[in-house]
Amino acid sequence: EPEVTQTPSHQxxxxxxxxxxxxxxxxxxxxxxxxxxxxxxxxxFLVSFYNNEISEKSEIFDDQFSVERPDGSNFTLKIRSTKLxxxxxxxxxxSEGAVQHFGDGTRLSIx
Amino acid sequence: xxxxxxxxxxxxxxxxxxxxxxxxxSSSVPPYLFWYVQYPNQGLQLLLKYTTGAxxxxxxxxxxxxxxxxxxxxxxxxxxxxxxxxxxYFCAVRVTGGGNxxxxxxxxxxxxxx
Numbered sequence: 001e002p003e004v005t006q007t008p009s010h011q012x013x014x015x016x017x018x019x020x021x022x023x024x025x026x027x028x029x030x031x032x033x034x035x036x037x038x039x040x041x042x043x044x045f046l047v048s049f050y051n052n053e054i055s056e057k058s059e060i061f062d063d064q065f066s067v068e069r070p071d072g073s074n075f076t077l078k079i080r081s082t083k084l085x086x087x088x089x090x091x092x093x094x095s096e097g098a099v100q101h102f103g104d105g106t107r108l109s110i111x
Numbered sequence: 112x113x114x115x116x117x118x119x120x121x122x123x124x125x126x127x128x129x130x131x132x133x134x135x136x137s138s139s140v141p142p143y144l145f146w147y148v149q150y151p152n153q154g155l156q157l158l159l160k161y162t163t164g165a166x167x168x169x170x171x172x173x174x175x176x177x178x179x180x181x182x183x184x185x186x187x188x189x190x191x192x193x194x195x196x197x198x199x200y201f202c203a204v205r206v207t208g209g210g211n212x213x214x215x216x217x218x219x220x221x222x223x224x225x
Contacts, residue, residue: 004154031211043155043201043215056212091154098143098162098205100213102155 002026004103006092012109013082021077021106023092032075033093033100034067036060043091049075082110113138113206117216125224130174130189132219134202137183143205144185145213146176150198158200161185172196197223 005024013019025032034046047057049067066078075094079086087110093100118133136142143162147155159170166178172195176187185202199220203213 033212035213042217043203043213045212045214048211058212093155095211099145099157099160100211101157102147104152104154 004092004094004101006090006103006106008106009104010107010109012111015084015110016081019079019082019108021079021090021092021108023075023077023094023103024073025075025092025094026096026101027073029094029096029101031055031095031100032067032069033095034077035091035093035102036088037091037105038085038088046077046090079108082108084110086110113142113204113214115202115204115214115216117200117202117219119219120217121220121222123222123224124192126194127191130187130192130196130221132187132200132202132221134176134185134187134216135183136185136202136204138204138206140206144176144178145203145205146170146174146185146187147201147203147215148198149201149218155201158187192221192223194223194225197221 007022032049035043037043045058047061048055068076089105091105093102114137116135145160146158159168161168161178169175174189199218201218202216
């Protein structure tokens with residue numbers, strides 16, 4: 001069964017550095033999403049992406065964040081000048097209809 | 112705005128006992144409702160969904176849920192718990208016509224004891 005893949009599984013970064021989280025959505029899906037889960041908290045929506053542009057974003061998704069689909073297969077989340085509070089599990093998801101399929105996540109640790 | 116409430120952050124059942132995980136939602140328009148399961152160090156796996164039609168929906172691993180509009184609920188059940196069901200369960204809502212984002216509840220950690 002096709003699946004969403006995310007790399008790396010764990011990223012450790014110094015505070016203030018930039019980080020790029022990578023995702024390969026399911027190939028025939030058109031909608032892409034990023035969510036995050038701070039340890040012990042619920043999963044929160046960050047952004048959705050369709051037709052090469054952001055279709056919706058949450059208040060969390062400020063100017064520090066950006067998304068890109070640099071080619072036909074990858075979908076990336078860039079976090080500029082990371083802060084301690086950015087430490088979380090970041091999930092990528094994709095969909096072609098109602099059901100969103102999630103990757104296994106990237107655990108981001110900011111030191 | 113839509114929201115999801117999951118009553119009970121931790122639920123413990125004996126193996127073979129009924130599993131009942133509660134979910135209530137708030138939405139001003141007809142919702143799509145989902146249950147996802149998360150095993151340790153893994154992503155979110157879809158258990159089942161309600162979009163339209165039959166209000167009792169069956170999912171994987173013997174789970175089912177019933178959409179009750181009058182109670183704004185979508186509780187998850189399984190007649191007989193198995194040790195492998197131990198995981199965290201998330202209820203989520205997507206508002207029709209309001210974009211595709213999912214709003215999640217805070218999750219319920221299910222523990223299954225011998």
